[in-house]
Amino acid sequence: MELKADLPGGRRDLIGYGRFAPKVRWPNEAKVIINLVLNYEEGAEFSLPAGDDRQEGFTEYDYPAMNPRYRDLAAESVYEYGSRAGVWRLARLFKQQRIPVTVSACAAALELHPEIAEWIKQSGHETMAHGWRWSELWLLSRDEEREEIRKAVEGIKRLTGTRPVGWNSRYGPSINTRELLVEEGGFLYDSDAYNDDIPYFTSVKGKSHLVLPYTKTYNDTRFIIAQGFGSPDDFVLTCKKALDYYVEESEYAPKMMSIGLHARTMGQAARTSALKDFITYAKSIPGVAFMRRNDIASWWIEHHKEFAHVQRN
Numbered sequence: 001m002e003l004k005a006d007l008p009g010g011r012r013d014l015i016g017y018g019r020f021a022p023k024v025r026w027p028n029e030a031k032v033i034i035n036l037v038l039n040y041e042e043g044a045e046f047s048l049p050a051g052d053d054r055q056e057g058f059t060e061y062d063y064p065a066m067n068p069r070y071r072d073l074a075a076e077s078v079y080e081y082g083s084r085a086g087v088w089r090l091a092r093l094f095k096q097q098r099i100p101v102t103v104s105a106c107a108a109a110l111e112l113h114p115e116i117a118e119w120i121k122q123s124g125h126e127t128m129a130h131g132w133r134w135s136e137l138w139l140l141s142r143d144e145e146r147e148e149i150r151k152a153v154e155g156i157k158r159l160t161g162t163r164p165v166g167w168n169s170r171y172g173p174s175i176n177t178r179e180l181l182v183e184e185g186g187f188l189y190d191s192d193a194y195n196d197d198i199p200y201f202t203s204v205k206g207k208s209h210l211v212l213p214y215t216k217t218y219n220d221t222r223f224i225i226a227q228g229f230g231s232p233d234d235f236v237l238t239c240k241k242a243l244d245y246y247v248e249e250s251e252y253a254p255k256m257m258s259i260g261l262h263a264r265t266m267g268q269a270a271r272t273s274a275l276k277d278f279i280t281y282a283k284s285i286p287g288v289a290f291m292r293r294n295d296i297a298s299w300w301i302e303h304h305k306e307f308a309h310v311q312r313n
Contacts, residue, residue: 009175010204016196021253022307024198026299031250031287032243032257033296036101037128037168037191037214038090039262040116042083044106044134047076060224060265079264083113086267091119093272097279102293104130104168104191107155117159126292127156128166128191138174146180153186165294166191168214178204189297197246197255199300210297212256218242219260220271232274239278247285256296 005011026033045056048071055072056079094101103120105127110117120127131137132151140148149167157163165188167181173192181187182204189199189210196213203209218239222228229235239259246255259278266275282288291299 007175010178010202013195013202016200017198017309020309022198022304022309023252024254024307025303026254026289027291028289029287030289031254032246032289033255034243034257034259034282034288034290035293035296036094036099036290037258037260037293038087038101038103038266039130039168039260040082040087040103040105040109041130041134042079042087042109042263043112044109044131045079046134047071049076050133058224082262082264082267083109083116086265086272087116087263089267089269089272090261090263090275091123093276093279094125095123097276097283099279099290100125100292100295101290102126102128102166104128105156106130106134107132107152107159109134110159111155114159117156121160121162126166126294127160127162127164128168128293129153129156129164130168131170134170136171137169137177138172140174142176142180145174145176146183149180149184153184165189166212166297168192178202178209182207182209188294188301191258191293197257198253199256199296199304201304210301212293212297212300213258215258215260218258220262220266221260223265223271232270235271235274236277236281240281243282243285243288247287250287 003012046052046054047056054068056075059075059078103125129152132148132155135148137145153164163186167187167190169177169192177192178190181190189212191212191214193211193213194215199210199212201208201210243257246257249255266272
């Protein structure tokens with residue numbers, strides 16, 4: 001079978017590193033690097049108050065009969081929980097556990113709640129650009145998406161004092177996203193792929209570009225989608241089993257583990273408790289470390305040529 005190679009969005013890569021995985025050398029000879037990504041989208045979702053012609057449907061409770069012409073005050077309040085309560089519960093946990101995190105933030109959400117931006121700045125966390133709004137980029141023209149990226153970068157830099165060097169699209173990128181990020185020129189990496197356990201380089205218009213894969217497996221969205229997590233313990237067990245296996249694999253190929261969080265979802269008390277349980281477990285295992293995504297990217301860019309490639313059976 002031959003796949004088309006000339007479609008917009010780039011050629012598919014079904015092979016990656018193949019049987020010869022890089023024997024990654026992480027800082028301090030860590031076996032596994034964990035990155036917590038806190039997605040902050042509250043206020044940037046689709047809503048009538050924001051001037052949209054639709055309501056956001058991705059909430060704790062999906063009510064499909066809701067007419068999009070009318071405000072869905074229940075959906076709006078679910079997102080408000082994230083900005084009013086959930087984000088601060090998670091912030092206290094990160095501080096208590098001394099965990100550096102990556103905040104994947106929509107600039108418009110930070111603009112509506114500048115105190116969040118100030119917390120990110122004071123805490124030393126990274127801000128990864130998650131768009132200006134929480135937009136579906138594949139619905140935008142190339143010029144509209146270029147403007148979305150520009151506004152996201154400008155807004156985050158203005159609000160946090162630091163220019164974002166990473167990008168993560170809502171759900172996934174458009175066929176233009178990666179080219180536009182490289183064209184913009186200020187990004188170290190994007191996280192618009194789910195296809196590996198470690199970073200890798202790809203070529204975009206003849207330029208080398210770093211991808212730090214993300215995950216929907218170790219992600220709190222599974223609390224609100226079908227066949228997902230039924231209880232907080234499901235999240236803990238899933239993440240523990242993954243970490244144990246990553247540690248086992250580290251004998252020949254140390255890995256990176258991403259965990260996706262949302263203020264309105266993981267910020268609920270029972271789920272924050274589950275996250276605390278997992279963090280405590282992870283910190284008890286020798287050779288497991290937490291890093292921000294920008295630090296992982298910088299390390300990979302500087303050291304990847306030193307990694308030996310070993311056969312993976």
